[in-house]
Amino acid sequence: MRRMLIMPLLAFAVTVTVASASAQTVPHDRTALTQSFAxxxxxxxPAVVNIYAKRMVRQRAxxxxxxxxxxxxxxxxxxxxxxxxxxxxxxxxxxxxxxxxVTNHHVVADAEDITxxxxxxxxxxxRLVLSDEDTDLAVLxxxxxxxxxxxxxxxxxxxxxxxxxxxAIGNPFxxxxxxxxxxxxxxxxxxxxxxGGPQSFIQTDAAVNPGNSGGAxxxxxxxxxxxxxxxxxxxxxxxxxGFAIPADLVAAVVQAARNGTGLVRxxxxxxxxxxxxxxxxxxGREKPGGVLVADLYPGGAxxxxxxxQGDVVxxxxxxxxxxxxxxxxxxxxxxIGGEVDLTVWRRGETLSLALPLEAAPxxxxxxxxxxxxxxxxxxxxxxxxSPAFALELDLDPMQRGVVILAVRRxxxxxxxxxxxxxxxxxxxxxxxxxxxxxxxxLADEPEQWVIDVLRAxxxxxxxxxxxx
Numbered sequence: 001m002r003r004m005l006i007m008p009l010l011a012f013a014v015t016v017t018v019a020s021a022s023a024q025t026v027p028h029d030r031t032a033l034t035q036s037f038a039x040x041x042x043x044x045x046p047a048v049v050n051i052y053a054k055r056m057v058r059q060r061a062x063x064x065x066x067x068x069x070x071x072x073x074x075x076x077x078x079x080x081x082x083x084x085x086x087x088x089x090x091x092x093x094x095x096x097x098x099x100x101x102v103t104n105h106h107v108v109a110d111a112e113d114i115t116x117x118x119x120x121x122x123x124x125x126x127r128l129v130l131s132d133e134d135t136d137l138a139v140l141x142x143x144x145x146x147x148x149x150x151x152x153x154x155x156x157x158x159x160x161x162x163x164x165x166x167x168a169i170g171n172p173f174x175x176x177x178x179x180x181x182x183x184x185x186x187x188x189x190x191x192x193x194x195x196g197g198p199q200s201f202i203q204t205d206a207a208v209n210p211g212n213s214g215g216a217x218x219x220x221x222x223x224x225x226x227x228x229x230x231x232x233x234x235x236x237x238x239x240x241x242g243f244a245i246p247a248d249l250v251a252a253v254v255q256a257a258r259n260g261t262g263l264v265r266x267x268x269x270x271x272x273x274x275x276x277x278x279x280x281x282x283x284g285r286e287k288p289g290g291v292l293v294a295d296l297y298p299g300g301a302x303x304x305x306x307x308x309q310g311d312v313v314x315x316x317x318x319x320x321x322x323x324x325x326x327x328x329x330x331x332x333x334x335x336i337g338g339e340v341d342l343t344v345w346r347r348g349e350t351l352s353l354a355l356p357l358e359a360a361p362x363x364x365x366x367x368x369x370x371x372x373x374x375x376x377x378x379x380x381x382x383x384x385x386s387p388a389f390a391l392e393l394d395l396d397p398m399q400r401g402v403v404i405l406a407v408r409r410x411x412x413x414x415x416x417x418x419x420x421x422x423x424x425x426x427x428x429x430x431x432x433x434x435x436x437x438x439x440x441x442l443a444d445e446p447e448q449w450v451i452d453v454l455r456a457x458x459x460x461x462x463x464x465x466x467x468x
Contacts, residue, residue, distance in 0.1 A: 168216070293310060307353060
């Protein structure tokens, strides 16, 4: 389970079961209060598994220990840079009879061997089918070899309410399968982890601890409502504030694994921000809430849908969005290739716009080149920025220009403090639109270069003279 100090999509149709809110009632007498969750646990617990992941890591080495002279006298006794086996423990949920198991990405990241142990003590070697750091979800495959596999069905996250009773099932601290009960404490929690992916977590006070990662959060109807992923803790133990990934996103990732196409998220081509009370007053809206459109990528899906700067997105597919994180989550659970209806406020009017659901484009092509010649960027490997390439590099997909991919040690580019991830925006006051344009700018052989560089959201200038 991730520890936090303030705490650690797809083009596929997802079948979910919608449970009626009216079917759930508050216990009305002492008899109801003394009823047991045991029948429910007997039904769902067999589908929750333990996951053991093994990886090889290298400890930080002291250079002295690798010295041949030192080794002649002490051999390998003090060598610290040899691979060391590291094991992690987590939980998972069987999602179908075919043997697909969902867990957290951080449970199986970089693992060389993964073992899934069922509630009935059967053990299976698992194959990693899909793992995504942004959603912190991974999908494993086990071979039941004709044996029966219990599994959980999914309940749409939109049907749960704050106050609903839930059970958290997992293997905390490796003590064995454990069941805790609580309620849904909050919905659509964002900024819970440092992931850049979609965040709209379910908050629960059911006790979850390290080892619960990837375990099931189920409703009293026996359906999966979320996968436990993080806790708010300064000590490592449960403080009654746990977070789960909503089942809608879980189902979308599992469907991607079934289809074998990998994760493809719709890219809106828009930069949004929270509509605070001050901003709402400034644009003439009566109340805060929603996503204020701050910037649009030229030719992107949002611009083609008719969105404008200053618009406020209120709903996605009829569901309210209160901030950019919730909008990102809604888009992440929708299939690529179609359209989604956006409810938008614009200067006192409410509009309905159709947003195309499409992957981030690689336009322009990356066109990776190694720069040579007599100039400050000699020795750099560069490529054209595009939304798709930027997401691959974990950079801002709204930015354009030429990105530095690598810097050769000892070359002029390293002496001027250029770094991988820097985006070259202009040279001597002229914009750089691509790698070929950059080549031409550098080949002009001026007496001085003034290079505009975007790094971590800030633009600074690098100056170099020909005799530098």
